[in-house]
Amino acid sequence: MSTADGFVRNRHAASTLPYLRWLVLAFGAVAIVYPLAVFLINSLKTDQQFIVDPLGLPSYWAFGNYVTAWVKADMGRLILNSLFVSICSTALAILLSSMLAFGLHAYRFRGRRAVLASIVMMITIPAQVYIIPLYIIVIQLHLINTYWALILPYAAGAMPLAVVLFSNYFASLPRELMDAARIDGASSVDVYWRVLLPLARPVIGAVTIFSFTGAWNEFFLALVLMQNKDVYTLPLGMQVFANSAYSIQFTLLFAAFSISMLPMVVVYLLMQRQFIAGLAGGALKG
Amino acid sequence: MLNAAHTAVKVNARPIVRPRVRRRTPEFVLALPWILPGMLLFFVFVHLPMLVQVVMSFGPDHLGQSFVVTLKNYSDLLADKKFWAALGHNLHYAVASVIGKVVLSFILAMALNGAFRGRAFFRAVFFLPVVISFVAIGTVWGFMLQYEHGAVNAALRALGLPTPNWLGDPRLAMWSIILVDIWKWTGFHVVIYLAGLQALPQEVEEAAIVDGANAWQRVWRITVPLMAPYTITNTIIATLGAFSVFDLVFVMTTGGPFNSTQVAMTQVYLNAFQFQRFGYASAEATVLLLIMGVVSVVLLRFGQREEAR
Numbered sequence: 001m002s003t004a005d006g007f008v009r010n011r012h013a014a015s016t017l018p019y020l021r022w023l024v025l026a027f028g029a030v031a032i033v034y035p036l037a038v039f040l041i042n043s044l045k046t047d048q049q050f051i052v053d054p055l056g057l058p059s060y061w062a063f064g065n066y067v068t069a070w071v072k073a074d075m076g077r078l079i080l081n082s083l084f085v086s087i088c089s090t091a092l093a094i095l096l097s098s099m100l101a102f103g104l105h106a107y108r109f110r111g112r113r114a115v116l117a118s119i120v121m122m123i124t125i126p127a128q129v130y131i132i133p134l135y136i137i138v139i140q141l142h143l144i145n146t147y148w149a150l151i152l153p154y155a156a157g158a159m160p161l162a163v164v165l166f167s168n169y170f171a172s173l174p175r176e177l178m179d180a181a182r183i184d185g186a187s188s189v190d191v192y193w194r195v196l197l198p199l200a201r202p203v204i205g206a207v208t209i210f211s212f213t214g215a216w217n218e219f220f221l222a223l224v225l226m227q228n229k230d231v232y233t234l235p236l237g238m239q240v241f242a243n244s245a246y247s248i249q250f251t252l253l254f255a256a257f258s259i260s261m262l263p264m265v266v267v268y269l270l271m272q273r274q275f276i277a278g279l280a281g282g283a284l285k286g
Numbered sequence: 287m288l289n290a291a292h293t294a295v296k297v298n299a300r301p302i303v304r305p306r307v308r309r310r311t312p313e314f315v316l317a318l319p320w321i322l323p324g325m326l327l328f329f330v331f332v333h334l335p336m337l338v339q340v341v342m343s344f345g346p347d348h349l350g351q352s353f354v355v356t357l358k359n360y361s362d363l364l365a366d367k368k369f370w371a372a373l374g375h376n377l378h379y380a381v382a383s384v385i386g387k388v389v390l391s392f393i394l395a396m397a398l399n400g401a402f403r404g405r406a407f408f409r410a411v412f413f414l415p416v417v418i419s420f421v422a423i424g425t426v427w428g429f430m431l432q433y434e435h436g437a438v439n440a441a442l443r444a445l446g447l448p449t450p451n452w453l454g455d456p457r458l459a460m461w462s463i464i465l466v467d468i469w470k471w472t473g474f475h476v477v478i479y480l481a482g483l484q485a486l487p488q489e490v491e492e493a494a495i496v497d498g499a500n501a502w503q504r505v506w507r508i509t510v511p512l513m514a515p516y517t518i519t520n521t522i523i524a525t526l527g528a529f530s531v532f533d534l535v536f537v538m539t540t541g542g543p544f545n546s547t548q549v550a551m552t553q554v555y556l557n558a559f560q561f562q563r564f565g566y567a568s569a570e571a572t573v574l575l576l577i578m579g580v581v582s583v584v585l586l587r588f589g590q591r592e593e594a595r
Contacts, residue, residue: 024397026405029411036414038437039426051356054440096324103320107313115321122332124582126530128551128577132558132568133338136349137330141302156331159324188316206331217419219533220551224559235421242425250435262565263423268417274409275419278417280477 002156036261043254050251057245065255073256077230078237079263085147085233086215091156093211094204097159101166102192106178116167127153128220133227135224144177150233158211161282169203170196209278211273216264234260336575342568349564369570371549373577379464379549380528381400387469387524387578388517396505398476399483407479412473421471424537427466428453456546459539463547467534470526475520482516483509518589522582529578551573 017123042050043065045058100119104112107148127134134153143149173196197204222236232240238260248250268275314384343360345353363369398409415423430437443538452462486509494504532551535541541548541556550570558567 022399024393025408028394028397028472029408032411032473033415035426035430035437035469039429042429051435054435054437055444067543080384092327096327099320100324103317106320107317109312109314109317111314111576112317115325118333119328121323122441124526125336125575127332128530128532129554129571129578130332130335130339131554132336132564132571133342134331135558136338136425136564137335152327153331156328159328159332163324188320192320213417217417217421219419219421219536220555222557223536235419238425239421242537250429254429257422257425261418264415264419266339268414269410272413273406275417276409276413280413280481282309283474283478283519 002071039254040258043251043258045251047251050254062251065251066259069252069256069259070226072252073237073241074229075237075256075259078194078234078260081147081231082216082234085150085154086212088147088214089151089158090208090211092151092155093158093162094207096155097162097207098166098197098200098204099192100159100196101170102165102188102196104167105170106188106191116163119163120160123164127157129130131220131224134221138225145226145228145231147230149233150215150218150222153221153225154211154215158207161210162207165203165282173199205274206278206281209275210282213264213275213279310349323587339568339575340572342565343566343572345568347563347564347565362566363569363573368545368548369550369553371545372553373573375460375547376529376531376549377431378460378530379467380525382461382464383467383471383528384521384524387472387475388465388520390468390472391479391520392510392513392517394472394476395479395483396509398480409473409477412476414473415470416474418470420533421537423466423470427462427469428538431462446537449514454543455538456544459543459547463534463538466538467527467531473525475524478520479513479516482513486512515589518585522585522589525581525585529574529581 038055041057042054044061046060046061046062049058049060049062069277092137100115104116138144138149138153143152178191181195186194217235218233219235219239220231223239224231226236229237238257241256242253344355344357345359346356347359370456394412398405398412429435431439433439433449433454438450438452442449450458453459489513490508491504494508499507530551531549532555535547535549535552536555539547541552551574554567554571554574557563557570
């Protein structure tokens with residue numbers, strides 16, 4: 001290929017590429033937003049309006065759907081349950097993972113690699129593939145239909161990635177940091193709580209995001225382990241609501257699901273940078 | 287080296303930090319209070335269930351029956367056409383969703399690469415479905431694809447095109463679910479590719495321009511091969527997701543129509559929690575676990591070899 005030909009082609013490419021880029025980006029963005037927007041708009045229609053015209057704007061804005069949905073689906077309770085389970089499992093995962101990583105970092109003993117490996121090797125295995133014995137264990141421990149039936153497995157499920165992140169972070173800190181604190185007479189608890197944990201704030205942030213989001217959205221374990229309406233989490237409660245007597249009141253369902261999506265979407269939009277780093281960062285480091 | 291330095295500091299520190307306790311207590315014992323709580327939780331809720339599951343798969347079908355070691359569950363499994371059909375659906379799901387996600391996310395990441403206004407906005411939009419639960423997404427798309435009142439068919443009808451029964455036609459239902467799965471996860475894979483593209487050495491691209499390579503050649507001969515480790519990461523994640531899929535199927539079709547969307551996890555769920563066949567379902571889940579273990583080991587090895595090149 002001649003150089004001249006190459007230059008001509010490059011200039012040609014340089015002039016069409018920006019348009020191609022915007023075309024691709026716009027197509028992608030519309031493909032993502034459109035279904036959600038249609039869903040949201042339909043949640044503000046009456047059933048008749050939806051059936052006649054599923055694509056248009058509502059002629060009468062049925063905000064009442066939201067009030068009815070909130071009450072009929074008992075959404076306050078579902079949200080509080082999910083919030084409690086997600087917060088507790090996240091806090092537990094952070095505490096136990098950071099302690100474990102600290103123990104393996106601060107003390108040298110035979111078998112510490114084996115301990116780390118036994119946890120990290122489970123990173124690709126989701127809890128649902130051992131749901132049957134998990135169900136039996138939860139029954140044996142008398143945890144069935146309690147929040148702990150979800151909090152403990154969720155925390156354990158978040159541990160492999162959390163331990164990897166904490167371990168790598170502690171290992172990246174200068175060794176002298178710990179030794180200096182020790183010389184100053186700090187106990188190991190002080191070193192952990194006052195020196196390493198405050199420094200590990202970025203890791204705590206990442207673990208909080210992937211652990212909380214995972215717990216908030218989790219469905220399968222909740223489906224198997226929660227058989228009492230009082231302890232339903234949000235995804236489970238919504239699924240049950242969608243299959244209840246209200247399953248034929250379309251726009252009411254739309255409103256209920258819109259409410260259920262709203263908290264996470266709002267938090268995500270406010271902190272999208274941290275969310276993207278927290279949720280995709282683990283895959284890059286693992 | 288590090289260890290030597292560490293001991294040196296310790297020798298200095300000895301007179302200051304309680305010498306006797308330090309010398310007598312082995313490091314292992316000191317570490318125990320830190321690692322034991324986490325290990326206990328992980329053992330009870332991860333290691334133990336995995337071990338118990340393997341044991342149960344060689345045991346009786348129903349809980350409460352006396353335990354006799356048997357291969358019956360596995361011989362039943364070999365003859366169970368439903369289970370193999372379900373695994374076949376997982377394979378279909380894996381191949382189609384991996385190709386869809388990898389190709390689409392690569393294109394979108396290429397379009398997003400570089401510094402320009404609106405980049406953060408598009409990235410945030412593409413990533414949005416990742417934070418929404420499968421239950422909500424399955425419901426949103428269930429109504430989008432609904433035969434009579436769905437938005438997709440309403441649009442097709444307005445254009446005078448045929449309106450397929452997306453979730454009711456056994457030939458289409460699996461494809462519809464795969465499409466929704468691609469919709470949810472593409473933004474996630476975009477971010478992985480973007481990280482790779484940003485780590486790409488600028489000089490290679492510049493050298494290729496000097497040598498007269500056109501844009502297409504640069505993408506195909508330089509970017510794609512250099513992105514191989516990220517492609518493997520994306521493939522691993524998407525493949526494992528495809529074999530453990532449950533939520534989307536359960537919400538959108540519950541395995542129907544005519545079992546055309548049954549997957550391994552819906553079979554495990556049905557056999558264990560609808561038919562109480564715990565032994566048999568454990569065998570199914572153990573096979574699935576084995577597949578996922580093999581898939582992740584094989585792909586990880588492959589990834590390591592790629593990186594070594």
